[in-house]
Amino acid sequence: MEASSPVSEDFDDRVIHTRLEDGRAICIRAVRPDDEERLREGVALMSDQSRYLRFFTPAPTVPDHVIERLVDVDGHRHLAWGAILSDDPDHQAIGVIHAVRPDEASRRAEFAITVLDAFHGQGLARMLSAVLLIHCKLEGVAVLDAQVLLENRPAIRLLRSLGAEQCRSEDSVGEYALDIAGALETLQQGDQPSGLKQVFAAFADLL
Numbered sequence: 001m002e003a004s005s006p007v008s009e010d011f012d013d014r015v016i017h018t019r020l021e022d023g024r025a026i027c028i029r030a031v032r033p034d035d036e037e038r039l040r041e042g043v044a045l046m047s048d049q050s051r052y053l054r055f056f057t058p059a060p061t062v063p064d065h066v067i068e069r070l071v072d073v074d075g076h077r078h079l080a081w082g083a084i085l086s087d088d089p090d091h092q093a094i095g096v097i098h099a100v101r102p103d104e105a106s107r108r109a110e111f112a113i114t115v116l117d118a119f120h121g122q123g124l125a126r127m128l129s130a131v132l133l134i135h136c137k138l139e140g141v142a143v144l145d146a147q148v149l150l151e152n153r154p155a156i157r158l159l160r161s162l163g164a165e166q167c168r169s170e171d172s173v174g175e176y177a178l179d180i181a182g183a184l185e186t187l188q189q190g191d192q193p194s195g196l197k198q199v200f201a202a203f204a205d206l207l
Helices: 006-012 033-045 048-055 064-070 124-138 153-161 180-188 194-202
Strands: 016-019 025-030 078-085 093-100 108-115 143-149 165-170 173-179
Touching: 006 124, 016 124, 016 194, 025 124, 033 064, 033 078, 033 093, 048 108, 078 124, 093 124, 108 124, 124 153, 124 180, 124 194, 143 153, 143 180, 153 173, 173 180, 180 194
Parallel strands: 108 143
Antiparallel strands: 016 025, 025 078, 078 093, 093 108, 143 173, 165 173
């Protein structure tokens, strides 16, 4: 696939304006290099437990190279989307999702998602997942691989709800594989929350 896919470029430029289940307005857009400080602030706002479950460490900060890697997004090898509070004057980041593959030809990518503790249970994880899954499909990615601490029950519930299968378990970490086409079909079935409906409506021309 060529790196300058016009469909991908158009996709990266889109911004989804929607609401959490409690009515708070948010926008979802592609992560940019200038989001570095916003991501640092988001990591600092995570609880020790959430930081441990996401980064496998309870440290109050993460190394600079980790943050730099999170914002090193090109929309082809590294796909990443974030959610921001629309009505907050500082446009606080409240969630982010990533898919990283070894090269642009790979059909598999590593998957990770973070939602700040104060915004759990608001449907944000599924909205971010839908956007990333659509982007992955357009980029030719077929499977997302995730390494999750076995005690991270919310992440495992999300993965299983999307149809992910556990491939192996070693010590305290489980490895899951998520079929993108199947996950998208699952998200589009049934009575979707309004926020998820708006996500799919924003990309209806590409589905």
